[in-house]
Amino acid sequence: MLDATLKTQLKAYLERVTQPIEIVASLDDGAKSRELHDLLREIASLSSLITLREDGTDARVPSFSLNRPNGEISLRFAGIPMGHEFTSLVLALLQVGGHPSKASAELIEQIAGLEGEFNFETYFSLSCQNCPDVVQALNLMAVLNPNVRHVAIDGALFQAEVESRQVMAVPSVYLNGEVFGQGRMGLEEIVAKLDTGSSARQADKLNAKDAFDVLVIGGGPAGAAAAIYAARKGIRTGVAAERFGGQVLDTMAIENFISVQETEGPKLATALEEHVKQYDVDIMNLQRADALLPATDGGLHQVRMNSGATLKAKTVILATGARWREMNVPGEKEYRSRGVAYCPHCDGPLFKGKRVAVIGGGNSGVEAAIDLAGIVAQVTLIEFDSQLRADAVLQRKLHSLPNVKVITSALTTEVLGDGQKVNGLRYKDRTSDAEHELALEGIFVQIGLLPNTDWLKGTVELTPRGEIIVDAKGQTNIPGVFAAGDVTTVPYKQIVIAVGEGAKASLAAFDHLIRTSAPA
Structure with missing residues (x-):
């Protein structure tokens, strides 16, 4: 799993561990379980303070928890935390192993003082650059406060779960079974949402x-x-x-x-x-x-x-x-994060094998279509102008892909859905004024920026x-x-x-x- 360079770097990081760490894996005979098992064995071999148990009984397989023997930490990864989440795994190992966080003393005290039961679940994708902030923040909170429990779930690996909860954007965070938030959130922001009196105290300080x-x-x-x-x-x-x-x-x-x-x-x-x-x-x-x-x-x-x-x-x-500039058409706001997305890198893996549209023919739109083409079944790129505006090299790449269709001179007029999620898109042909509908499951909007x-x-x-x-x-x-x-x-x-x-x-x-x- 880990190449020699990464092993050397990880071993150096794990030298900072001062307390025993127990990894408890829940596995089956599947390929992903074998892959995770190999990763965890390699990690355990890099420090005498890390032990690996393979007798986990968690319902999510493959998954593993990190804890201190006889400890009260509830921190779990469901999936294989590589890609952007490998850093989250390393930080979790260090923090469970006693290495201090860089968070301020005031914030650490605030987290430790939270009262109640906080059972967090975070759905992430390995290609999401926004997800690690959320995963790392909630992992740290689970280390600092035994009332906080956190499981980070790879949405692409647990597709049935994603479908049943209709998760269509990452990171998506659930608290005690209810939606807590979507999108990037830092440690301070999460704590502020939980500690309702913090806003007033902060205002007084300002x-x-x-x-x-x-x-x-x-x-x-x-x-x-x-x-x-x-x-x-x-x-x-x-x-x-x-x-x-x-x-x-x-x-x-x-x-x-x-x-x-x-x-x-x-x-x-x-x-x-x-x-x-x-x-x-x-x-x-x-x-x-x-x-x-x-x-x-x-x-x-x-x-x-x-x-x-x-x-x-x-x-x-x-x-x-x-x-991000929005289309401002009926259905866009209603289905935001339920099929309407703005970050193909983050949310693309959730649409694996599905049909999506990309709105916008500039560099960002064409790059999004190229990236998505490797994940989804079909990409339809819709451009308002009579021609794409992206760089020539990107257009050549786009047109070489077999599962991409380009529609120009098209005005998106409505996002269609079934009340729960997106199921289509309506657009008007600007040359003939004819109305058309596309059946699809996702829409990625890439039409530029608006000043704040x-x-x-x-x-x-x-x-x-x-x-x-x-x-x-x-x-x-x-x-x-x-x-x-x-x-x-x-x-x-x-x-x-x-x-x-x-x-x-x-x-x-x-x-x-x-x-x-x-x-x-």
Whole structure:
């Protein structure tokens, strides 16, 4: 299962284990059980503190639990945690084995103090880059609090279970048998949902903060760069982000970030956050901006957060990025995560052997169709324009695939379903106005991005598309308020451009501070 290099790396990690670990496997005679058995035997051979038992009786086969002998940890993997989930397995081994978490002492105490019974189940796919955050967070909670139990389930391997629960997007999290959440969730976010009083306590802390010299709203590449450049000037810097990393967290392969030949979105997002933490920056995560308020009599800008708290600053940098653009047709919202999806890498494995459509003929749409073609039975790519807009090399690859059909000059008009999940799509031929229906089980929307500026309407100047209008220095129409990244009018929405724009806006904000604070 593990090559020599991976074994060497894993053995080095397992040297950090300080307490005995007991792996209890539930297996049968199937090929996947044999595969898992081989993996677990290899892991056990790498540390004298790990023992493997093969007498598990769990109903999900193959699966295995991690525990300390005579311990109270309830942590289980149903499936073979390779791919993106191999890191989750390594972290689980370390944490069950006594290696401390990097979570803050305050958060660890909050988790340990949760009262009640919390039985979590997470459905993941091995190709999902969003799933490990959820799996790792819930695994850690199971290690820290005996009231928390967690099983991570490979949806592609337990297809019957996925079908019966109608899981059509990952990660999907169930708590005590009921849906708890879908999509990426970090440890802080999960704990905040369980600890209902935490939001009010956090709002009180934010209200008590002194004014910042530079307050960055958004934690994507632009926001991270802005924070670093501001902090390096020695001025009081804060970052308020709904989720640190932003849209990058939903990006799979990144091969055009200069000097980094290849990486993945979540890895880059982690690197950005770790870089920001090297400086004296007040990072306020899970904080969504709600309104940009008029400046105070003292000239301080105010940003009201969704929690009700208000942050004050001498200058503000808006870097709230963008989100997936929706089709805005009947049925889309009703069947979101029930057949309508936006991440082919995450949710594609759940549609194995089924019929799907991809909406959008740009690079992202064609890449999605190519990826899905290797998983599903049939892909129909639907493009509004009379021709695809993707790069020629991608189009050649697309047209070489036998299970892909391309329909151009088509306007999607409705998502069809049976009340529980998607079962079709209606579109209009733009050349003849004829209406057509496609029978299918999944729809992947890949039609670009929308700037996250709904909360700014009526304050800073926006284009009809909702982008913040900025000048060459990132200055908005409000003195002291700057903007950077995908949320602005700067063309070409690329990570490397967002980083540069964030740095530029930060330097411009510092220049503004110098000029406005200088004596007359």
